[in-house]
Each structure stands twice: as C-alpha cells, then as structure tokens.
Amino acid sequence: MLEAFDLDLPRGQLSAIVGRSGCGKSSLLRLLAGVRPPDRGTVSGVPSRRGFVFQDPALLPWRSLRENVALPGQLGVDTEAVDAAIARVGLADHADKLPAELSGGQRMRASLARALVSRPEILFLDEPFAALDGATRRDLASIVAALLPGVTVVMVTHDLADAARLADRVVLVDGPPLRVVLDLPVGSERPRAPSEVAAVVARVEAVGA
C-alpha cells in the first residue's frame, strides 16, 4: 500500500490530508496513530500521546457520556479530569446521558472529548465532519481550531473545502501506492475569507485533476 513514505507534520499545525477515496489515506492515519501495525518496517517520529477521532463517533452504547470519556483513563492512559474534557466540548449538561440519547453532533463532540481527555500532543481525525450538518460541522471545526497550536492535528478528509477552511497545510495524496502529490502551506489565520478558501481549493484541484 505504501513504501518509504515521508510526511512532514509540523508541530502545532493542522495538516489536512486530502485525496480520492480508496487511495489509502485512512490506512495512513491508522498507521501513523499506531492503531494498525505496519506489515514491514517502522513508523517513527510520531509523539506518544495520541488522540483519535473516527468518522463514526465509536462510543460504547452501554456507557454514559462521562463513562465513555473516562475509558482512556480506565485503560491505563494518563488523563486530565473527565468533566473538564466534557466541558471543553460544551457537553457539561449531558454528561450522564447515554450515546443513544445524544444527537449526532453531540456524539461526535463526545468522541472528541474522549480523544482530548488523554491530553494528546497529536490528534488524528478521520473524516470527522462527514456525517454532520453544516452548523454542527462549523461548531466542531471551531473546537478543533481552538486546540491549535497546543496540539498537532492531522485530519483526513475527502472534502477539499473543509480542508481549505481549516488547515495550516493541505497535503494532496494519491495511490495506491500512496504518494504525496502536493504539499501546500495555507497559513494559520482562521476563519478564512471565502475567496481565500476558493483559491486554495482551485490550486489543489489544478494539481489533482
């Protein structure tokens, strides 16, 4: 799937990895996060305190929001206070609810809280906004943006506009085997003017087409 792959993930920046579906970007993210071991060789240079937010919120349905966020601590990971993590994503009033009692957007935020409770140095996001409506999407994006530059964020998305709105760098990949087609610095000022977003999208599309 991928060989001798080198990727710069500048500390404290949000790197968005974009590319057509099936090119292996989700696998890359799991490899970087250490969730799946590589077939051969090693992955190096990734900080050890990691958070991961999946496309699906992946909450345990039998646990309340608070108990879900407490999971990393239970598994032996050093964590901050559970309630503080819940408050950071604005769900303090819902801590005792089961995932089934939360809305789709709230579930996604709960998933983010669970990733944040372990105080990650690097946060991996796999299509985090894919299943959300516009308002919830902006909501979650602003929570993620507020984490910078304390946390390094790597986000995989197929939505170029999302990437252009949020990222410090947009990395266009193609494959398999996976390779970097374009590594485009965007800047760190947010929110961005629509014209600027459109310009980034146009530049990436020009290379990708």
Added chain:
Amino acid sequence: MRYTLLALLGGMGAWWALALWTGPLLLPSPPEVLTAAVENTERLLQGTVYTSLATIGALGIATFLGVAAAILAWWSPEASRAILPYTVLVQVVPIVAIAPLLVVWLGYGTGVATVTGAIAAFFPVYSACATGLRAPSQELVDLFALYRASRAAELRWLRLPAALPVLLSGLRTAGGLAVIGAIVGEFVGSNGFPVSLGYLVVYAARSANLGLCFAAIFAAALLALLLHAGIGAIERGAVGRWYGR
C-alpha cells in the same frame, strides 16, 4: 393482537370439533383437559416445579459453558479450532440416544434432565456469544488498540458488554430448547419420584389418560413461553436503552 386472539380461538374451536368427532380416547376436548388438570393439580404443579428447576439448572450450565467456550475461542484461534468438533458434536448428538446412558451414570432423578437440557441449550448460547464477541465495530477495536489495551481489558470493557444483546437473544432460543431437552431427559430418566412433566406425559399416555397428557404438555409449553418472555423482558430492560428503545 386481535388476529392472534382470533387465530387462537379458531384453533381451539377446530380442536374441540375434532375431539368431538374422534372421541376422548384419541383426542380429549378442551373441557376434558381442564377436568384432568383440576383432578391432578398437585402432581402437575409438582411436575412443573421439578421440570422448571431442571430447565433453569440446564440453562445455567449451558450459559456458563457456552460463554466460557466462546471466550476461549475468541482468545485463541488454536483453542477455537480445538473446540470446534466438540461444539458440533454437542449440537448433532441425539439427546434421546444418550439419555439412557446418562441414567446409567447419574441414576434416576434430577441429574439426567438437567444434563440433557444443558446439551440442548449449549449450542445456541455458544454460537450467540461467539458472534456477539465479534460484534464491535472496527472503530471500537481500533480505539482499544490506540490506548494499548490488554486483551483482558478489551474483553471486559468492549467484547463482553457488546456480546450481551446477542447472547440474550441466543438465550431466548436456548430457553425453549432447554425445556425440550429436560423433558426428553425426563422421559427416560425419571421414575415418578419426584414427579416431572416429562414423566407425567409418558405415564398419562401409557395409562390412556390423554387429558392429563395434554395438561402436562400445556404446562411445559407455558414454562417455555414464560422463559422466553422473561428473557425478553431482561433484554429490553438491560439492553434496550443502549439503542434508544
């Protein structure tokens, strides 16, 4: 609900008509079954209690062994392959054929029905639990991998709770099978001390008391129904909330 009731009433009517035509020696009518039930209330109650205990014991054993085997199979692929022939064997072996053997080993009384009931109930419990342990989504498995969770932690916090809904629905199937298994065991392994439903069915048929025979069959069916409903209630109470039901 209305159609269920109509169908039941229709079935009862057809039975009654058929019973009038054949006469009580071949098929007792509903009132004759009722009379037999009233005349033998004590024995029927005793038999129901005894068979219930055997069934519940059987379900307990089947659940313990089924869950243990499923966990073992998940834990190690080698163990999974090693226990495969035995799980199949337990499923395909005719209980009727081994019940006499069990009488030799265990003697008349409680043991045989409990063991035959457990054999009948084992496979659905094992197979439901084995399926349930593989139920968690790839994301959840990845999440536990991210935090370097041990297999024991993965089993305890993820696999077992995720298996519970599937296990409970397997238990509903197993409940009915445990009743059947226990009654087959009682056909062979009970001599009337104490009275069991399986014994009553055989005894009543031999003495041409078909009214009592039917009453015992209904008691057994009622037991299976109650088990089914009871496990269903546990399912809704414990697991329904997880999925917003």
